[in-house]
Amino acid sequence: MTINVAQLCELLQGELVGDGETEIHGPSQIDKGVPGTVTFLANPKYEDFAYTTEASALIVSRDFTPRNPLKASMIKVDDVYGAMMSLVEKFGDVIPREAGISKNADVANDFVLADQVSVGAHSVIEPGVTIGKHSVIYPQVFIGRGTKIGEHVTLYPGVRIYPGTIIGDRCIVHSNAVIGCDGFGYRPDEKGHYKKIRHAGKVVLENDVEIGANTVIDRGTLAVTTVGEGSKIDNLVQIAHNVVIGKHTVIAAQAGIAGSASIGNHARIGGQVGIAGHIHLADQIEIQAQSGVHSGKHPKGSKLFGYPAIRYNDYLKSYALFRQLPDYKKRIEELEKQISALKGDTQ
């Protein structure tokens, strides 16, 4: 698709400052813009690049006033980020997967193909599986017995769904994620040999959930491991058996949630965070990357940091002093010396 700057501006209901004739063939990042592309300035931290970018058009906020001359034409809009997102959609050339079942897929006899569903090559669909319309099963996916998949779902290559999983509408699961495998549950006998605990539960992903590549979600022991509506889980995350994650919660890469923990709604969990088993975290909790949360006593909306995690600001204050410990050590030694001397004086 090609469009000129003026047309672009009209499309975005923006205000044009500069030349409108240049042809635009795609979007670019501000520090890597090339002629013929449109870029944007949303984060003020990147303002310097506005003056050096080679992009032909620059989308800015209505109230932006450049402090230096710009090479790019400016398109002023109310919502910079929203404008850019809609352009990315516009320029994108998503090629829809062909509907139907690949001749190289292995599909159970009882499978009924819904409207506009695509099942790719070398995918396996076991008996008792249902898939809602407009869903896309890429090649090389495994869907275990009795799994129920909603409409407009996308499962990327290599996704493994163990039996009995339930996946809501519009969910996206990225490559090589594993949903519904057994939890890490064993019972040691008197010799300390571990006997496997059978996992009879399952996993439910509610509507509009996205699961990152290589993430693992264990099935419940007896109950259901749940990811709530609209929650987004990044890559390489571990979600153990019986965990319940609320709605509209985000969990960054490589975080791990131990067994039977639950997390509220609208929480934000940083990368590589660990959350201990059997605790409940309140809504809107925000956890700094790499923290280890051992307790569920933090009130709603708390911002946490540390290992074990405490209040974010408290951690920073203590850590600043941690860094100065060698200095405090000397001051304590000096105090001891002076006290000694004083005691000598007063004796």
Added chain:
Amino acid sequence: MTINVAQLCELLQGELVGDGETEIHGPSQIDKGVPGTVTFLANPKYEDFAYTTEASALIVSRDFTPRNPLKASMIKVDDVYGAMMSLVEKFGDVIPREAGISKNADVANDFVLADQVSVGAHSVIEPGVTIGKHSVIYPQVFIGRGTKIGEHVTLYPGVRIYPGTIIGDRCIVHSNAVIGCDGFGYRPDEKGHYKKIRHAGKVVLENDVEIGANTVIDRGTLAVTTVGEGSKIDNLVQIAHNVVIGKHTVIAAQAGIAGSASIGNHARIGGQVGIAGHIHLADQIEIQAQSGVHSGKHPKGSKLFGYPAIRYNDYLKSYALFRQLPDYKKRIEELEKQISALKGDTQ
């Protein structure tokens, strides 16, 4: 399967308190019990749920005396957890995989199918592989040249076994785990360019090992990376080249063991723990989640915490004071002021 409460009680050799007529069709978790299910109370922490659960039957310990009225019938047994586990097995409807080689699998000419072995669609078995009887290779598995697999082994969809791996009897490997890939070994030349070190070793999983989804175990450089008998490894764990893990050791999700480290028997490694290369950890070591173990000097049975890890209780004590550092800072400043004043007084 359906059974009534009295029959269930007899099966478990328990003592019935309450109605025996209700039909039971499955197990449930105590806080999520529904009528027609049996649940259990093993952890006293969950006792409150015993009085509110909707489950029809509640398995408790012989010495349990409810402090409030129960809705559920009680089944008193010697071993609550064991009873529940045997019920889960009983109610479970595991459907065995069909024996034989799927017509859509790719199997080397020299492969000899043992008794009751199942090889799923789109799996690949390279030359020189042997698989013991009653083993199940799910679809989409890759088994490299010369791999030896024992009896009653289960490899879930997407497991990748690099050549020359040895897997003992009754091992279970979950989806997308990778066993036997090259270790992370390079040698920088004089320009700091890394030259790959060829990995000529292999991986051995002894009998009764379970490996979680998306876990990776590197082959040895020259020697053998080993997971000892009965050890259980959770999801997303990294086990580097030449590592030796003892017997009956458990390693929780996302832990990482660096190259040439070794871990004793009956150890318990928490989630996201890191263990440095080339150290040896004694038997029965217990490591708190997220700790970083840099030394092998900890005696048998040590409980460790921290980064670098120290004794568990020492870490907790120091961390409690870390949290109070802002207070100690003030106290030190106050002491300095008072000393100053005193020195003025005494001069």
Added chain:
Amino acid sequence: MTINVAQLCELLQGELVGDGETEIHGPSQIDKGVPGTVTFLANPKYEDFAYTTEASALIVSRDFTPRNPLKASMIKVDDVYGAMMSLVEKFGDVIPREAGISKNADVANDFVLADQVSVGAHSVIEPGVTIGKHSVIYPQVFIGRGTKIGEHVTLYPGVRIYPGTIIGDRCIVHSNAVIGCDGFGYRPDEKGHYKKIRHAGKVVLENDVEIGANTVIDRGTLAVTTVGEGSKIDNLVQIAHNVVIGKHTVIAAQAGIAGSASIGNHARIGGQVGIAGHIHLADQIEIQAQSGVHSGKHPKGSKLFGYPAIRYNDYLKSYALFRQLPDYKKRIEELEKQISALKGDTQ
């Protein structure tokens, strides 16, 4: 291959001390050497094993003088490690993959098979893909639309390449790694519901890059996520959208690099390290395992440790005092008591 010790010595241009007749059929690790193998002593830490190893030949440095009698014949060379590496290559029996396209692969109509390329069973190659000569695509690999792959590349079973990825010459990608999936980018609406940000960027792996098993590299939002020439990434690493990694940098297992961060050349990132988004790290930075780097202000060549990461030695000093905090607590209390007493005295 079999060769005797004297022939081996000649091959390595070494100096023989001891018997040259014994036949050698392979390499071994010094602490696990068996008769008929050659081993090596490079790390002085392992010297004790030199006197106990059962290996028939021991490669040592020219200046090595044993302090005890050796059972093995000694081969003295200039570069012990290099000699051993060349032997491993020599004894290795790498069986080349058959060139051509497996009849069970799914390859787009427009795919042109280059010289000596192998495409394994159950692999999928989408339209618009090019693969350079001598590259090996193992079974069960997915290569999305428009991906460009160089010469002498190896993609192991289960690798997933999302559309538009560019992979340079001699790259190696291990099993179940995922390259080019969407980044973790959402925009919350006024209700806190997350709307997915379309990812229009891509991933570029420059020449001679190696990617470990189950590692994930997200595509750029608009720009390119890049791994620079000669860089090596271990298993289970997370590389988020828009990250740029320099040349000849190594990143150990389970490290995570957050969005839009960049890392210089010749850096060394330890296992389980976390690097915050939008920071730039200088060349030759060295980061201790499990550290969390929150700032890009560290000069070239810095060695970092901690959480947030500070200078390595500073962290160790502060941590040593952290461990002694209970002692300092007592000393501060004692000081307070003494000051109190002194004030009483002087009043």
